Amino acid sequence: MKVRPSAFAGLHASIAGRLIAPRCALWNRSDMSSDAAPDIPLPSPLSAFFAGLRAAFLSVFVMVLIGTYIGIGALAHDYGFSLSWVMASTVLVWAGPAQVIMISALGTGATAFETALAVGLSGVRFMPMVVALLPLIRGPKTRTRDLLMPAHFTAASMWVESFRLLPSVPRERRVAYSNGLGIGFMLSAHIGCVIGYYATASLPPLLTAAMLFLTPMSFLVSTARNARALADRLALALGLMICPLLVYAGVGLDLLWTGLIAGTVAYGIHRLRGARQ
């Protein structure tokens, strides 16, 4: 039997190149905000949208989101919400932890006001996340209203993957690319939600616990992967230590204080080091 090694090697190299190239670009990049050498040719916004969609399904976050939303679908079923209601909540809220809070609060009979307050407090994080992400997405000619969809898609998954993927996307295509990425992640969440909603009776508690554990585990390693600057690494480490202390101490608005204290201390150390050099 005769195998054509050259054709096979070529195919293999092109697949390997596609998979490895974005990561190499990431590793060799010293500055997060630099947009030097965009290496993906995207002739139209539509092609950029589909490139983003494809990137979403190649991301490890597809598995994370399917797993997380299996947990959320099962939770919603247990509390008697309809499947269409949970799926609408995924489209409208688009934040795993906030949806868990909302479903369990409403399901256990909390008032609408209490629930809105709890969801609002967990959503505070979106403000600094959006502020930090948008300068990477927008170009000189981007209109503010074009940024509303990428802002709505901003959640932990999209945030960390955007910092990894967007620098290799041409600047004028980044809005469309981000929308593709967001839609791709949302679709995978819907897949998980439907599975969880209908499989809830057959899911052992240990497995649903494992699904709920995907959120902290994936947030930790993906944030650590993106944290190259000293300020980001310190903020991550300090935030992990300060938040449980604030909760045990019974301080209200613990997430907000964690962000301000840990983020500012981390930034201060970054400034001090910069001044010394």
Place this chain on the structure above:
Amino acid sequence: MSGYEGLWGYLVLVMVGFLPSDVWRLLGVLVGRGIDEESELLVWVRAVATAVLAGVIAKIAFFPPGSLAAIPLSVRLMAISCGFVAFLLVRRSVFAGLVVGETVLMAGGFWLTR
């Protein structure tokens, strides 16, 4: 069933889910509009955002929702630490961190809660 059916249920969803979440995203768009990509302010904002994410991680690990609460705290912390070490050892691979963390959690949960 839950009392959140029909149009009323979706109205509640918008009031208690959509608006409290997206008001922050919209504020982010408005505040971030004038900030330059190279500015020092953005370094601070990113540090704050990273710290809040760290807070979310710690809160779920220490005060978990639903069935995750049935897994002892020691197992949860052991699992998240092992996952992180695996991530560092295997070329900063998110996938390696997830697989190891989840495996330790399920193994620990299986032994301690059976």
